[in-house]
Amino acid sequence: MLALIAGTGDLPRAMLAALPERPLVCALEGVTPQVSPDITFRIERLGGFLHALRRRGVTQICMVGAIRRPPVRLQALDLATLTLLPTIWRALRRGDDGALRAFIAVLERRGFTVLGAHQVAPDLLPPSGILTRAAPQDRHRIDAVEGERHLARMGAADLGQACLVRDGRVTDAEDDSGTDALLARNRAADGGGILFKGPKPDQDRRADLPVIGPGTVTQAAAAGLDGLVIEAQGVMILDRAAVIAALDARGMFLWVRPKGAK
Known part of the structure; x- marks a missing residue:
C-alpha cells in the first residue's frame, strides 16, 4: 500500500488525479495541503506515526508538495521517536537536500520503500x-x-x-x-x-x-x-x-x- 505525505502546492492534488486508486494521504500538522489527509502527524511523534502506517499495511511512501521544516518540541516526543531524535535533530540543522536525505534514510531504516513523485506518476x-x-x-x-x-x-x-x-x-x-x-x-x-x-x-x-x-x-x-x-x-x-x-x-x-x- 502507498502512503503520500502531502505538502502544499498543486502537486499532491495532481498526484491523486493521476493514480488509479487513492493512497493513504498523510500530512504534517501545521501543513494544509489541497487534498484532505486521512492522517495528520507531528514530527515529535514520527516513530508512532510510522508504526501506525505499518499497521495499516503501508509499504511505500511518496513525499509530494512543499513542507516547511517544523519546530521540534522535546517535551512532546513519544517513546517511539526518542531513538530517532539524534537523526531528526541533525536533519533539521542541515540544508533542504541534506534534511530530505536524512528523512528518507529514517523511512528506509524502518523498512519502507521511498518513491519519487515521478516514479509513482511518470507522466508528470x-x-x-x-x-x-x-x-x-x-x-x-x-x-x-x-x-x-x-x-x-x-x-x-x-x-x-x-x-x-x-x-x-x-x-x-x-x-x-x-x-x-x-x-x-x-x-x-x-x-x-x-x-x-x-x-x-x-x-x-x-x-x-x-x-x-x-x-x-x-x-x-x-x-x-x-x-x-x-x-x-x-x-x-x-x-x-x-x-x-x-x-x-x-x-x-x-x-x-x-x-x-x-
Whole structure:
C-alpha cells in the first residue's frame, strides 16, 4: 500500500488525479495541503506515526508538495521517536537536500520503500524537446548554458532550483521563498530572457523534484520572459496541456533540455 505525505502546492492534488486508486494521504500538522489527509502527524511523534502506517499495511511512501521544516518540541516526543531524535535533530540543522536525505534514510531504516513523485506518476515528466510552437533562439541557448552552470553552483551550496538568465547573465536566482517569489519580484523587469529550472546536481530525486505548472507560465509572462527551459527528466509539469496552451497563447517557448545540450 502507498502512503503520500502531502505538502502544499498543486502537486499532491495532481498526484491523486493521476493514480488509479487513492493512497493513504498523510500530512504534517501545521501543513494544509489541497487534498484532505486521512492522517495528520507531528514530527515529535514520527516513530508512532510510522508504526501506525505499518499497521495499516503501508509499504511505500511518496513525499509530494512543499513542507516547511517544523519546530521540534522535546517535551512532546513519544517513546517511539526518542531513538530517532539524534537523526531528526541533525536533519533539521542541515540544508533542504541534506534534511530530505536524512528523512528518507529514517523511512528506509524502518523498512519502507521511498518513491519519487515521478516514479509513482511518470507522466508528470515531459519528453525532451521543444513542446511549444515558439522555439528558443541562439541567445536563449546561450542563456540555458549559463543557467545550467549557475544551478550547479547553487546546488553545491544546497540552494535553489531556478534562476533567471538574460543575455548570458544570471539576473536573479531562487531562494527559500521559491520560484513563484523569484518571478513575482521580477515583474517590473525590462523583459526578455528565460527561467531556467532543474534539480540540484546531487539531490535525491525521490524528494523535492522541481515542478512547473500553469501558475508558472502566468508569473513568467508577467516578468516579460521569452520562455522556460527545464532540465529533461528533472522537472515535472502539472497540467501539461494547459501549460503548453498558455505558452502558445503568449508566444513563449518551453524547451525540455537534456543536460549539457547546446
